[in-house]
Amino acid sequence: MDRxxxxxxxxxxxxxAHVLTDPALKAxxxxxxxxxxxxxxxxxxxxxxxxxxxxxxxxxxxxxVPVLPxxxxxxxxxxxxxxxDGDEVVLSLRRLTGxxxxxxxxxxxxxxxxxxxxxxxxxxxxxxxxxxxxxxxRDSATLGGMIATNAGGERVVKYGTTRANVAGLExxxxxxxxxxxxxxxPKDNTGYDLTDLLVGSEGTLxxxxxxxxxxxxxxxxxATALLALGSLAAAVGVLARLRLxxxxxxxxxxxxxxxxxxxxxxxxxxxxxxxxxxxxxxECAGRRDPSEELAEALDxxxxxxxxxxxxxxxxxxxxxxxxxxxxxxxxSINAVGIPLKLDVTVPLAVLPDFxxxxxxxxxxxxxxxxxxxxxxxxxxxxxxxVAAADEEAVTEAVLRRVAAVGGSISxxxxxxxxxxxxxxxxxxxxxxxxxxxxxAALDPDRLLSPHTLLPPGP
Ligand code: 2HG
Ligand code: ZN
Numbered sequence: 001m002d003r004x005x006x007x008x009x010x011x012x013x014x015x016x017a018h019v020l021t022d023p024a025l026k027a028x029x030x031x032x033x034x035x036x037x038x039x040x041x042x043x044x045x046x047x048x049x050x051x052x053x054x055x056x057x058x059x060x061x062x063x064x065v066p067v068l069p070x071x072x073x074x075x076x077x078x079x080x081x082x083x084x085d086g087d088e089v090v091l092s093l094r095r096l097t098g099x100x101x102x103x104x105x106x107x108x109x110x111x112x113x114x115x116x117x118x119x120x121x122x123x124x125x126x127x128x129x130x131x132x133x134x135x136x137x138r139d140s141a142t143l144g145g146m147i148a149t150n151a152g153g154e155r156v157v158k159y160g161t162t163r164a165n166v167a168g169l170e171x172x173x174x175x176x177x178x179x180x181x182x183x184x185x186p187k188d189n190t191g192y193d194l195t196d197l198l199v200g201s202e203g204t205l206x207x208x209x210x211x212x213x214x215x216x217x218x219x220x221x222x223a224t225a226l227l228a229l230g231s232l233a234a235a236v237g238v239l240a241r242l243r244l245x246x247x248x249x250x251x252x253x254x255x256x257x258x259x260x261x262x263x264x265x266x267x268x269x270x271x272x273x274x275x276x277x278x279x280x281x282x283e284c285a286g287r288r289d290p291s292e293e294l295a296e297a298l299d300x301x302x303x304x305x306x307x308x309x310x311x312x313x314x315x316x317x318x319x320x321x322x323x324x325x326x327x328x329x330x331x332s333i334n335a336v337g338i339p340l341k342l343d344v345t346v347p348l349a350v351l352p353d354f355x356x357x358x359x360x361x362x363x364x365x366x367x368x369x370x371x372x373x374x375x376x377x378x379x380x381x382x383x384x385x386v387a388a389a390d391e392e393a394v395t396e397a398v399l400r401r402v403a404a405v406g407g408s409i410s411x412x413x414x415x416x417x418x419x420x421x422x423x424x425x426x427x428x429x430x431x432x433x434x435x436x437x438x439x440a441a442l443d444p445d446r447l448l449s450p451h452t453l454l455p456p457g458p
Pocket of ligand 1: 136153327329330341343372380381382
C-alpha cells in the first residue's frame with residue numbers, strides 16, 4: 001500500500017486531525033528530550049481508544065508497515081523514537097487517558113496507557129491511595145510507557161519496579177488482535193503469565209492500551225534526610241543500617257560534581273555550608289511519624305559511617321526542596337551538553353570499587369556525572385564531552401566492566417536501540433534465543449518496534 005493510501009485509511013480510522021504528516025508537527029515525536037536519539041516517522045497516529053489502536057495495527061499489518069508505539073517519549077535508550085529510514089508509523093498512546101474507577105476493596109485501579117504518572121498520583125493521593133512507582137519524569141512519563149519499559153524509579157527499595165505494581169493488562173498484537181488480561185485476579189494459575197511477559201518488552205511484542213494497577217494506602221507521614229558523606233562506601237554503610245527500617249522508601253545518591261552542576265544550572269541554594277564527596281537522600285514513610293526511627297538509625301553515624309552533615313525535612317515543600325538536588329540532575333546535565341547515558345546495575349558490594357576504577361576506564365575521554373538509586377546498585381553513568389569517535393569504545397569499556405563484576409547493562413531504562421548490540425554482554429545466547437522465539441511467535445512479521453531490543457540478526 002503506498003504512503004498516501006495508508007494515511008487515508010489511518011485518517012478514516014482515527015480522524016484526519018490525529019494523523020500527523022507535517023514535519024513540523026511530527027518533530028517532537030521523532031527525537032528524545034536529550035537530543036541524542038532522533039529519527040524520521042512515516043507519520044504519527046494518535047488513536048483515542050483500544051478499538052482505534054487495533055484498527056491502526058490491522059491497517060499497518062495489512063500494509064506490512066512497521067509501527068513504533070510511543071508514550072510520553074521520556075525514554076533514554078532510543079526505544080521511543082523511530083529509526084532513520086522514515087519507514088515506521090509512530091503510534092502515540094497519549095490520548096488513552098481514561099482513569100478509574102478506583103476499587104478500594106481490591107486495591108486496584110484501571111488506567112489508559114496515556115495517563116501521565118503525575119496525573120494518576122494527583123487523582124489517588126487525596127483519596128488516601130497511591131501508585132507506588134515514582135520517578136523524576138513523572139509529569140510526562142505515561143503508565144503505558146512505564147509498563148513497556150518496566151520503569152523503576154525512586155521507590156523500588158520498598159515497592160519493586162513497575163512489574164510488581166501491575167496486576168493485569170490489555171494489549172493489542174501486531175495483527176490487531178486484542179489480548180485481554182485486564183482482570184488481574186490475585187489468584188489465576190491458568191498458564192503463561194502474559195501480563196508479566198509484556199511488562200518490560202519495550203513495545204516489541206504488543207501495544208499496551210490499558211492496565212489494572214495495584215495500589216497501596218498512602219502513608220500519612222514522611223521524613224526525608226539529605227546526608228553529606230565522606231565516600232560512596234560510607235553511603236553503602238549507612239544504607240545497610242537504614243534498610244533495617246520497614247519505613248525506608250527511597251535511597252538516592254549523587255556526588256559533589258553533580259550537586260555543583262545542579263546548583264549552577266538551577267540557582268538553588270546549596271544544602272550545606274561546604275561541599276562533600278557524596279550525598280545520600282533518604283526518605284521514610286509510614287502510618288506513624290517515622291522521623292524518630294530515622295533519627296535513631298542515624299544516631300552515631302557521624303563517627304561510624306563518616307556522615308559529615310545532615311539536613312532533615314518533614315513537611316512537603318521542604319522535602320521537595322531536598323529531593324530537587326537529586327531529581328534535577330538529568331535536566332542540569334542536559335543543559336550543558338548531550339550526554340552519553342549508561343544506566344547500569346552494579347552489585348552493591350563492588351559499587352564503590354567500580355566507581356573508583358571508572359576514571360581509569362574512561363581514560364580522559366569523558367566528563368562523568370554519577371548518580372542513581374543506591375539500594376539497587378543502579379548507577380546512572382552520564383558522560384559529557386565524549387568525542388563521537390570515542391563513543392563506541394567508551395560504551396564498550398563501561399558495559400564490559402559492568403558485565404565482568406556481575407551487573408546488568410541496563411538497570412531500568414531498557415535496551416532500546418542504543419544498547420541492542422551490547423545485550424549479549426549480560427544475557428546469555430540461550431536467553432537471547434528464547435527472546436527471539438517469543439518475538440517470532442507474537443510478531444512474526446517483525447512490525448513492532450523493529451529496531452528495539454532484538455534487531456534483525458542471527
Ligand atoms: C532518574 O533516575 C532517571 O532520574 C534518569 O532514571 C537518569 O538522566 C538519567 O541518566
Ligand atoms: Zn533512574
